[in-house]
Amino acid sequence: MRKAPACPECGSRKVWKDGLRYLSDGSTVQRYICRECGYRFSDPCKSLRRFGAKTCISNACQERALLAEVAKAEKRAAGATIKQAESWIINLAWFLKRQGYADYTINRKIGLLKTLRKKGADLNDPDSVFLTIASQNWSNGTKRNAVNAYANYAECFGIPIKQLPKYRYEQPLPWIPLETEIDQLIAGCSHKIATFLQTIKETMGRSCEIARLKWEDIDFERNIIILNNPAKNGLPRMFKISDKLVSMLKRLPRKSEYVFGENALTYIRKNFHSQRKRIAHKLGNPRLLKIGFHTIRHWAASMLYHQTKDILLVKERLGHKNITSTMIYTHLINFESNEFIVKTASTLEEDEELIKAGFEYVTERNGIKIYRKRK
Structure with missing residues (x-):
């Protein structure tokens, strides 16, 4: 019994018969499908006999099979190289972890x-x-x-390096958006992305810190969030949050121990970019395209310094290790008077609502308290 022909694509002899091919002269040729690569082909020996060859030109068949074996060997070698490179990555990751x-x-x-x-x-x-x-x-x-x-x-x-090149980095002043623009972005995003943005706005946390937030880090009774997994070797920080954010967090599904899901930062960032583009086009405001996760953090820090003039408090809330990183926010406070929203309050309840909304007390006239907040 004649052996099944080798696949001309990969050289494997693990093939199945795949029906017959009917030719114009009435004859048929056996069709095969390779179980290794899925390639379909006709019996080469029968194809040659159609043109008067009494025997299979085995040298040609062997040459095709040999070329296929070489290609397969090269593919195996490339795969081994990739696996070797991946092992380097794993070793480096463990080295950095240690x-x-x-x-x-x-x-x-x-x-x-x-x-x-x-x-x-x-x-x-x-x-x-x-x-x-x-x-x-x-x-x-x-x-x-x-x-x-x-x-x-x-x-x-263990690769020796004679000298590392030096690149001088000068941190530019961050761009600060209006609060109304941040609120427009939050209102236009999906609930999960909006909750993520609102959490950054109220806690001044880094995006990676918010992504690592766990349900056990939230005290819904006292409206408190604790960032227990700070980035850049910072210290854990505690924040008082608004009833609005508490309500948004409670509406999120609890599918894992993490509030926004495991390894969710890449997914959240990708979806945020697409939603931000849609909202900016809908509102006709290209400035929204400049707002990112860290931009909201910059805004919150600049507002806190504007309200308190306490740079050490801002450093503590941001989780900075060096005061030099925080000093940049002292250069951002140069607001004009027409950039503020002004509201009044005559009762204790109204005072509480305005303070929770971020308004600061200015003065009192005829028993009416005047508050303001930057737009």
Whole structure:
């Protein structure tokens, strides 16, 4: 019994018969399907006999099978290389974990190294890596982060580096939106994204800190949120939140121990960008496209300093380790009088509502208290 022909695509002989092919002269040719790669083909020997060949040109068949085997071997070798590269990533991740880096920082560093490799850098050649970094149209801050990530890689695998390139980074002044613009964005987003944004607005937390928020970190009885998983080796922080945010949080489904789901930051950021684009187009306000998670954090910090003039309090609320990072907010407070919303209160209940809404007391006239809040 003649053996089944080899698949001309991958060279495997694990094939099934796949019906007959009827030719114009009335003859038939057996069809096969490869169980390895799914490729369909006709019996090569029968195809040759149609044209007068008495025997199969086995050399041609063997040549096709040999080429297929070579291609398959190259594919296996490429797969082994990928697996080897993945093992390097795992080893580096464990090395950084032992060094005390947070998971978010580890992912950022590995992401930068993957980007460098895609752009043609040889991670085992420092000169190749530094040349690739220098040729990118990146900010000095990103280039500095890439150099630091590669320094960790070199330390992990024992690659000698003569000297690390230095990129000077000067932090620009952050752009501060109006509160009405932030509220418009929150009102137009889906409930989950809106709750995420409102939580940043009221706690001044980083997006990664809010994404790691657990249900056990929320005290619904006292309207308190505790950020127990701070980023950048900061300290846990406690915040009083509004009834509005409490109501929004209670409406979220409890599918896991995390309020916004496990590993939800990438999903939330992607959906936020698409919803922000839709809202900005609908309202005809391109300024909304400049509002991000960290922009809301900047706004909250600048408002807190404007109300208290206490830079140490702002540092504590932001979770900064260095006061230098907080001092930037002292340069953002230069508001004009027409940028405020003014409201009055004549009862204790009205006072409480205005204070909860972020209004600050200005003065009192004829028993009527005057409050204001930046637009």
